Each structure stands twice: as C-alpha cells, then as structure tokens.
C-alpha cells in the first residue's frame with residue numbers, strides 16, 4: 001500500500017485555481033459557525049478535511065455548492081463567484097458533484113433513472129445518451145447489474161457507489177464528499193474508498209470530509225484540520241500525521257488513532 | 260469443574276423449515292374471540308346483534324318484488340304471496356325509475372332512435388322536420404315519442420337514447436386510463452387533455468366551436484408561457500399566460516365562437532343544466548372537481564411552504580378560510596360571490612358554479628394532506644436535487660412531488676371519496692342529486708308515495724361501489740409504488 005501511496009500522492013496538481021475561499025464567515029443565527037476561512041484549491045488536488053464533530057466541516061463544503069449561504073467573504077468556484085445570483089449558483093452546482101453521508105438517492109427512481117435524471121433535465125442530454133453515460137459510470141463503480149433495481153434494494157456500500165456514479169454523470173470538475181463512509185458497515189467502507197481512490201487517480205479535484213486516515217495517507221495531497229469553525233492546521237498527510245503542530249490537532253489525532 | 264471458554268463450531272448449520280404453527284379452528288376461536296371475559300361478552304353481544312339484524316333483514320329481502328306498477332301493487336303482491344302482514348322489499352320502483360337515478364332528466368335522443376331503428380315510420384312521419392321540427396305541433400311529437408317508447412327495445416331506449424352521456428362516460432375511462440396506469444403509452448395523455456372539452460360538448464351540446472375556442476385559450480396560455488419562460492422565469496410567465504388566457508376567454512371567446520359557427524355551423528342539441536341529475540350529475544361534478552382539485556391542492560401546498568410572504572399568506576388564508584366554512588354555506592353563497600367577481604350580466608351556469616366551489620373545497624383539504632407528505636420527506640432529498648443542479652420546479656416535479664404524493668395517497672383518496680359523496684349536497688341548491696333530489700321526485704309520484712328504503716338502498720349501493728372502487732385502486736397504487744422496501 002505504501003508504495004502505491006507515494007505514487008498517488010505525486011498525482012498531477014495544476015497551477016489553475018479550482019476553488020478560492022477568502023475570509024469567508026458564516027453564522028447560523030447568532031452562532032458563528034465558520035470564522036475567517038481562507039483556502040485555495042488547485043485543480044487536481046485531493047484534500048481531506050477532518051476535525052471534531054460540530055467543527056463546521058460539513059458547513060464548509062456545503063457552502064462551496066451553496067447548499068448553505070455564507071454571509072461574509074468570497075467563494076469563487078471555477079471562476080464563478082457565489083452570490084445570490086441564481087444563474088451563478090446553477091452554473092456552480094452543475095460543475096460540482098456532491099456525495100452525502102446518507103447517500104440521498106431518490107428512492108422512487110431506479111438506479112439508472114437516478115443517474116440520468118440530472119443529465120436529462122439540467123444538461124438536456126438526450127435520454128439514450130444519458131443512459132449510455134450512466135451505464136459507463138455504473139460499470140466504473142462496479143454495479144452495472146443493479147441498474148434496474150431501486151435504491152432500497154441495494155446495500156449501503158452499493159448505494160453510496162451509485163451516489164458517486166450519479167454525481168459523475170453530470171461530468172463535474174470538482175467532487176465534494178461529506179463523510180461518505182461513516183454511515184456504512186465496516187466491510188462496505190473499502191468498496192467505496194476504492195471507488196474514490198480510482199477517481200483521484202484520474203485527476204478529479206476532490207474535497208473529502210472523512211476520518212478514514214488510511215485514505216488520507218493514500219491519496220490526499222493535503223489534510224486540513226478544522227476546529228470550532230476555523231482551519232487550525234493543514235499539511236501534506238505524512239507530516240500531518242507524523243508531526244502535528246497544534247495541541248488541538250494532537251488531541252484529535254490521539255482520539256481517532258490511539259485506542 | 261473448569262469453565263469451558265473456547266468453542267469452535269465444527270460444521271455450519273443448514274437452514275431448516277420453520278415449525279408448523281399449531282393449527283385448528285378451536286385454537287383460533289379461543290385466541291381471537293374468547294380470549295378473556297370481556298372479549299367473550301363482546302363476541303356474544305356481536306353475535307346477538309348480527310342475529311337480530313338478519314332476522315329482520317332476511318325476510319324483507321327474501322320477499323322482494325320486482326314487477327309492479329306502484330307501491331300499492333307491491334304490497335298486494337307481498338300480501339298475496341307471503342301472507343297478510345309480511346314485509347318485503349319493493350324493488351319495482353328501482354326497475355321503473357333507474358334511468359332517472361342514472362341520468363336525471365337528461366333528454367333521450369329520440370330523433371336518433373327513430374332514424375336508426377324506426378326508419379320507415381320516421382320517413383313516413385316526415386323525418387326530422389316532420390316530427391321534431393320547430394313548426395310541428397307538440398301533440399304530434401308527443402304521440403310519435405309515446406309510440407316509440409312503447410315499441411323500442413331496451414338498447415334503443417337506454418343506450419342509443421342516452422348515447423351522449425354514455426359516450427362521455429366511456430371516453431372518460433380512456434381519458435383517465437393513462438393517468439391511473441403508467442404502463443400505457445404516454446401519448447394517450449393528449450386525449451386526456453382534450454377530454455374535458457369533448458365531454459363538455461357531448462353533455463351540454465351546442466356548437467362545437469365553443470369548446471374548441473375555449474381550448475385555444477389554453478394554447479394562448481402555453482404560447483405566452485413558452486415565449487416568456489426564459490426571460491421571466493416559471494412563476495411570472497405562468498401568471499402572465501393565465502392572464503392572457505383569461506383575457507381570451509373574456510373578450511375573444513364569444514365573437515370568435517359566433518364567427519366560426521356562422522361560417523361552419525356544427526353542433527348538437529343543447530341540454531340545459533337543470534336537466535342533469537342523478538349519478539350523471541354526481542359524476543360530472545365529482546370527476547371534474549377531483550381532477551381540478553389535485554393540481555390546485557399541490558400548488559396550495561407548495562404555496563404554503565413558499566419563502567415568498569405574499570404567496571404563503573394567500574395560500575394559508577385560502578386554505579384556512581375554505582376549511583373553516585361548511586360546504587353548504589359555500590354552495591349557497593356561490594352565486595353571490597362568483598357573481599360579484601365576474602362581469603355583470605353574466606349568468607353563470609349553476610353546475611359550473613358548484614364545480615368551482617367543490618373544487619376549492621377539496622383542494623384546501625388536499626393541500627393539507629400533501630403538506631403532510633412534503634413534511635415527511637427527508638431534507639436530504641431536497642439537498643440532493645439542489646446539488647445536482649435541478650431548479651425549484653424541476654426538483655418539485657421530479658423528486659419531491661412523486662414521493663410526497665405517494666405518501667399522501669391514502670389521504671388524497673379519502674378526500675376524493677369525501678368529495679364524491681359531498682356531491683349529494685348539491686340538492687340544497689336545487690340540483691337533482693341521486694340521493695335527495697331524485698328520490699324526492701320519485702316519492703312525489705302518486706304511485707310511489709310512501710316508499711322509503713329501496714331508493715336509498717339503491718343509491719347507497721351505487722355510491723358504495725364507486726367509493727369502494729376508488730379505495731381499492733388507491734391500495735393497488737400504494738402497493739405498486741412501494742419501492743423503498745423498508
């Protein structure tokens with residue numbers, strides 16, 4: 001694994017900026033959930049975001065496709081600034097894919113329909129072409145044979161892979177993952193992580209909130225540690241795990257790694 | 260003795276059949292009917308009540324009379340057959356009056372019967388002009404029709420005679436089918452969309468251009484909507500489309516219809532709304548209100564959850580007002596209110612008026628049922644739709660509503676069943692509903708004065724069949740749409 005890990009971490013990162021977050025602040029009512037967040041993501045980067053529960057990790061990545069609205073600062077995704085302008089929001093959303101902790105597949109549609117819905121209605125792709133693309137990605141996540149079943153008939157790991165395929169069908173340039181494996185039974189975590197690793201190898205820009213430190217070691221080129229709505233520390237994964245600088249990081253790592 | 264701590268299974272167990280449950284009638288009875296003192300008492304009381312009911316009902320039903328001209332004759336026959344003092348059901352009234360229960364006073368098309376089944380006599384009598392023409396003496400026409408009635412077969416009288424409502428009824432199933440059963444070809448939806456205009460023309464008659472020009476109003480709405488959708492967004496362009504359509508109906512409808520009718524006259528004999536009655540009336544009101552109240556209920560439910568203050572306030576106000584007022588009050592004030600909003604001098608058809616009010620009434624209830632369904636959807640569904648880039652209306656139509664409606668099916672169908680039964684309330688505004696209106700007419704007849712149960716049982720049975728059908732359909736639909744496998 002470690003040999004491979006080195007290879008993967010050397011994956012190409014371009015100079016082009018994919019996401020630029022400047023002095024971003026967000027409040028839930030009176031509660032200051034994100035405080036002065038600054039972050040630049042280059043195209044091709046694989047970033048793992050970790051931190052204690054309630055530290056604002058989900059909120060941060062949900063701001064990137066405007067599932068949550070920020071109140072101060074700037075978020076620029078692929079050159080488009082997120083403001084209340086609906087056109088910009090639609091543009092960003094169609095370029096950013098998102099995978100949720102609880103999959104959020106549409107239970108009334110088959111797997112194939114889940115994957116073709118957005119391409120057909122948002123991208124206006126003809127149905128036949130959308131189905132071919134969907135089958136391509138379902139093969140990629142290794143469940144083409146489930147295409148005509150409903151989400152409720154699949155295991156958690158399979159559902160999460162469908163969710164990934166569904167996002168990929170929109171041909172996104174950036175993928176956001178919010179704890180994609182934390183609702184899964186242990187034996188299913190690997191199949192989802194394998195899919196994500198494959199995606200990383202193809203050069204997808206990825207932001208993953210996850211506590212899978214093995215995954216971070218293997219593919220991330222940067223680990224970001226958040227606490228109390230702030231970025232406390234970020235580093236290249238080897239250094240991050242070997243040499244955490246801040247006391248908070250050390251405490252957090254000892255909690256999730258040391259038993 | 261040392262405790263055995265290690266254990267290793269040598270071979271895995273193969274699955275076995277589950278044990279057969281102890282069977283037997285006695286066991287079932289004991290568990291379900293006589294499990295304790297209270298249960299035993301209730302069982303016995305239930306048996307007694309059933310026995311008492313059957314004791315009275317069975318003889319009454321056994322002593323049924325189907326062939327009689329009046330209630331008096333019925334009683335004579337019962338007395339003669341089963342002895343003095345016997346009670347019996349006089350179904351003869353149903354046999355004689357069923358067309359009225361079904362069609363009210365809807366006129367039979369005697370001209371058609373005459374032309375198809377009595378062609379020679381008809382020609383001899385002078386054809387349409389000679390019998391039904393405006394200049395013909397009423398007595399001549401009456402005599403011809405009486406002769407026809409006496410000699411025509413059942414098919415002629417009741418199928419040919421009522422071909423317009425029957426055709427409308429049969430086509431209704433063709434129109435509803437693609438909505439009820441998704442397996443059918445989607446193109447059939449076009450017929451469903453045209454059906455209301457077609458049914459209106461078949462039932463009320465008049466010039467064919469009236470419904471055609473009215474449909475053009477929808478075309479105007481569609482054109483305005485598609486032209487403006489990209490610039491102004493869905494809600495605004497839909498609103499403007501509606502305004503354009505209303506303007507069309509108010510100002511263009513009458514002159515265009517008149518112009519087309521004088522250029523290409525084509526139509527059916529007009530039937531007045533007063534002549535509608537019985538189940539024809541109930542079904543016309545019920546089906547129209549059901550199909551109109553569902554979309555309206557959906558919009559109200561969405562409006563109630565909208566972020567826009569004005570939309571939300573209007574929706575909440577409408578729902579709460581309608582739900583707070585009895586339907587009969589609404590029916591009574593219908594003429595007043597609608598007359599107030601419409602241009603003066605507009606004599607608004609009574610059935611249409613009732614349909615509008617019943618639709619509003621059902622829509623308010625359905626909106627609340629659907630709101631429950633919307634609330635039951637996890638937030639993740641909205642988020643997934645947003646994250647995929649679907650816009651508000653796409654997300655509602657493709658993701659939210661299919662699931663919310665599925666959850667709401669039992670409630671929606673309950674509302675529909677309630678609505679259908681509520682159509683009998685139109686008796687209070689003078690329409691001939693099958694329960695009170697027609698029965699009152701039948702009992703006003705000297706022959707059937709004093710008859711009580713039989714007409715109600717007949718009308719009640721028909722209502723039951725229709726409502727039970729809806730209920731079964733909804734259960735079938737729920738099973739079919741069950742994809743979550745939880």
Ligand SMILES: Nc1ncnc2c1ncn2[C@@H]1O[C@H](COP(=O)(O)OP(=O)(O)O)[C@@H](O)[C@H]1O
Nearest residue numbers: 028031033051052053054055056057058059060
């Ligand atoms: N919709 C909301 N309204 C109010 N508070 C919220 C909302 N969502 C999250 N929070 C709060 O914001 C904080 C950060 O939440 P979240 O971003 O989900 O944290 P994480 O994903 O790191 O566990 C938590 O304290 C949470 O309780």
Ligand SMILES: [Mg+2]
Nearest residue numbers: 057058059179
């Ligand atoms: Mg979270």
